[in-house]
Amino acid sequence: MQAVYPVLFTKTEDCILVEVPDLEVLTEGKDMKNAIDMARDAMELMCVTLEDHEKDIPKPSDTLDITKGTFSDDGETILSYVDIDSGEYRRKIDTKAVRKNVTIPSWLNYEAEHAGINISRVLQEALMNVLGVQRNF
Numbered sequence: 001m002q003a004v005y006p007v008l009f010t011k012t013e014d015c016i017l018v019e020v021p022d023l024e025v026l027t028e029g030k031d032m033k034n035a036i037d038m039a040r041d042a043m044e045l046m047c048v049t050l051e052d053h054e055k056d057i058p059k060p061s062d063t064l065d066i067t068k069g070t071f072s073d074d075g076e077t078i079l080s081y082v083d084i085d086s087g088e089y090r091r092k093i094d095t096k097a098v099r100k101n102v103t104i105p106s107w108l109n110y111e112a113e114h115a116g117i118n119i120s121r122v123l124q125e126a127l128m129n130v131l132g133v134q135r136n137f
Helices: 032-052 087-093 106-115 121-133
Strands: 001-013 018-020 024-029 075-083
Touching: 001 032, 018 032, 024 075, 024 121, 032 087, 075 087, 106 121
Parallel strands: none
Antiparallel strands: 001 018, 001 075, 018 024
8 A cells, every 4th residue: 555644743851753644653752763763663553454454444534634743842843745655664574474385287387497496486486576566575
């Protein structure tokens, strides 16, 4: 899932506090770049978790609906947007191998073995090609 969510950034003396009201995410960063990175990571993790539990992911709200955040009294708050891609995030974090049984004709297995072809790698590459996704590591 790809989306762009409104995010509240509140600058304090020590850090930048981050709130994503639509996803009920709170985090912080040491500077604005780090705060945006932390926001994106927390948002994508929340979306992947919701997907894994087969729960609906809240749609981004209209910024007119956001008037005040949790940290508004702690410093100067600005509203900005952060884009996310839960599919890309999942490819980065979920790298464990899963065993699948695949049936191919014996003659094809013979040819592949004699050619030194790694059937598992060829299958992975073919699936990524068919699905239009890339390995991100």
